[in-house]
Amino acid sequence: MQTQGLSQIREDVQEEHTPEAVEDREDGGCHPYTQAETTTLFDAWINTSPILGNQQTRKCFWDKVTNVNNAKKPTEAFSRNLKMLPAHFERADRDVKIFCGIYRREAEQYQSGASGSDMLRAALRVFKSDTGKDFKFPDV
Template sequence: MSGDENFGGFDLNAFGDWGACTTFLGATGFGRGEEEEEDLGRYPYNRKETLALYNAWVSISYDPIVENQQTRLCFWEKVTEAYNETKPKGARRRNLKMLCSLFDRCDRDIKKFCAIYGTEVANYQNGASGADILRAALRVFKDDKGKDFKHVDVWSTVKDLERWAGDVPSCTGSNSKHTKHTAGGQYSFSEGGEG
């Protein structure tokens, strides 16, 4: 690893371990996703709102009480309700279309970063620190996508969940069933059906 790696205005070599890196990323605002905006472009989402959306998605997806035979529309209505009930203080209420759009935009990058990170884990020697692997994955993401990865906090929350290990479709198309196939919560989608 070279000695002059700089991403998002900070030196990745300054981190000795994973904890120091994530603490720094949170403290500096790197990964806040300020560029993510709702459909009308008036009220940008911040890091806490994006994280709250993913937490709502996960809580509905992995809730064993919630019926697993539901349409995407029904599922996203529940996610929207959960988000608006738990949104950060001072955050605006968001509707289903806004949240689904944000989720899709962010999820493309998060899934891509998960794949890159997994490859870096497989390629690194035994004894490599989590910070070394994260630095390498951030570098590869930037080289590949031409932009910094802005959702490190969300990724660190969801990276070990099945949805981000496989290839599950996102929320486009409202007439599909959302069916749980495993006890761990992996979902697939099929066309038609009642909600």
């Protein structure tokens, strides 16, 4: 199986080096996002319809997403604000888009009879070799 690098995928996705997905706490520390929090954020983003007002500002849209996210967040999770959520979403979304491109390419190259698990494992290996990090959002 021949795999290509991320050069084709990165044409559409801006590459930035950002720190881990953590946000500042009021007490000076950080609260890392859990997998459940990230999944809740993506769910809130999907379920906040831009159709209700396609002339709305980015701030207005993200205010709605923030309200939905904080209402549905896991009970042990910290409330996030309007500044925190878009920043985390953009970092996570970048990796999700890269992974989706890799998975699609792996699915096209796999032989008949390969299971979905085989393609997922191959895509996870390629993601790690291309980006140097594990893919953290398989549930998104």
